[in-house]
Amino acid sequence: MKKVISKVIGIVAIIFLYTPLIAQQQNAQNPVIFADVPDMSIVRVGNSYYMSSTTMHMSPGLPIMKSEDLINWRIISYAYDALADVDALSLNNGKQAYGKGTWASSLRHHNGTFYVSTFAQTTGKTYIYTTKDIEKGPWKVTAFQPSLHDHSLFFDDNGKVYMVYGSGKIKMVELKPDLSGINTAVPEKVIIENAGLPSGNNGGLPAEGSQLFKIRGKYYLFNISWPRGGMRTVLIHRSDNISGPYEGRIGLQDIGVAQGGLIDQPNGEWFAYLFRDDGAVGRIPYLVPVKWKDGWPVLGIAGKVPERLDLPASKGLIPGIVASDDFSPKAGDAELPLVWQWNHNPDAGLWSVRKRKGFLRLTTGRIDSNFLLAKNTLTQRTIGPYSSGTTSIDVSKMKDGDFAGLGLLQQNYGLIGVNIDGKDRYVVMIDAGTGKPIEKERVLLKQKVIYFRVDCDFIKRRDVANFFYSLDGKNWKAIGTPLNMAYTIPHFMGYRFGLFNYAKKQTGGYADFDYFHISDQPSVKK
Incomplete structure (x- = not known):
């Protein structure tokens, strides 16, 4: 009997010891992607999430990823095979586009069509790519000048389409109905004179990385700033009208996690998707829980980025984000997997x-x-x-x-x-x-x-x-x-x-x- 009791106690002890570990393995943890996936823009369509990111001088470019749980992502397509046939983008005649190419994109889903817009210093243009089928394409492109820095593509309820962009001074332009360019009949408007003001306005990186959302009748604009002597900071501005006036506040200031926006789940839970500079591996994505209070999104747990999340555990980044390849494509498959x-x-x-x-x-x-x-x-x-x-x-x-x-x-x-x-x-x-x-x-x-x-x-x-x-x-x-x-x-x-x-x-x-x-x-x- 003593042996049986001892054995039972031992089993209970083991269960007690490993229960926290098992629980941890069942939960996601930050960073949700330990790889260079910066400038994310995310939309939810039904129960699926789609994300675009920045890969600048790489070809194909403007990767599109898909997830069913906000944690486990896989690359499903690219918006373009080649941005443009110019020397800098092709490493010709001693020219290169390192750190250039296309930057922060804006992914949207509107009336059954996916839109992903971006901009390029290399060509001086703004690009809008569209498709009905985000996984199979094809993608159609419209390009126009000028290059609108860190813009957010926005479809308003009245049928008008805007781009909000800029650094420090945040501006808004209305696009033509067919999105072929800026509607010059409507003057450009400065909607926030100094978006970095809530973070102290003491120099450093001006507020940029605009992402605009309309939730429960109000407009919410997310930006990032980096005050001198401080850390990367999430800024949030709110208004009853798209053109302002906007009131602003610091949304999050913890471990340098910033730049991104909001995403909701079908169950009504909210998260902020953001990224953090993490040395040589690059800029890596984080998710931060969001609660709503007095009409404002409140980011984090007591203002902090949590290590663990009440979401499914990651299955790893292989083969969704990176993958092995034996260079033996099957008939009908692409010659190279999308990870390349x-x-x-x-x-x-x-x-x-x-x-x-x-x-x-x-x-x-x-x-x-x-x-x-x-x-x-x-x-x-x-x-x-x-x-x-x-x-x-x-x-x-x-x-x-x-x-x-x-x-x-x-x-x-x-x-x-x-x-x-x-x-x-x-x-x-x-x-x-x-x-x-x-x-x-x-x-x-x-x-x-x-x-x-x-x-x-x-x-x-x-x-x-x-x-x-x-x-x-x-x-x-x-x-x-x-x-x-x-x-x-x-x-x-x-x-x-x-x-x-x-x-x-x-x-x-x-x-x-x-x-x-x-x-x-x-x-x-x-």
């Missing part, structure tokens, strides 16, 4: 997953001086708190001067690859963590197939990457130096894994990538 984006506009004639079954072939077509100017670098996001990318490359058809491998794309990049020097092949690691690329190690390679791995540690903003190679895909050897990753404003984007091949001496060589595998577990043997 090219660094700037690609040259379609210089890459293929059809010329050799089960391989991505990257062929050189011009001479490039460095990784940041190289054509046809295929990328996808790194993810936190840890991510590891591996690939295998057949380098037998590379030519003298070619350099192909696996990189981490940002201004202060890191590379591991094979460099052909005359008749010899070398495994090379390059560290550009100081802003200047430095070859850290070179090892003679005597075989045609090589394996590379890059491990990224973003835990507590450690922001360190380590590089490895293998001759058999099983036994790994560290090479070079750890890369100290840094989020730089010129690129304005979190680090990305990149598969690359570029020529320094002659064109026509190619590298065949057998696969790219991504993991979020730091358990791979080193």
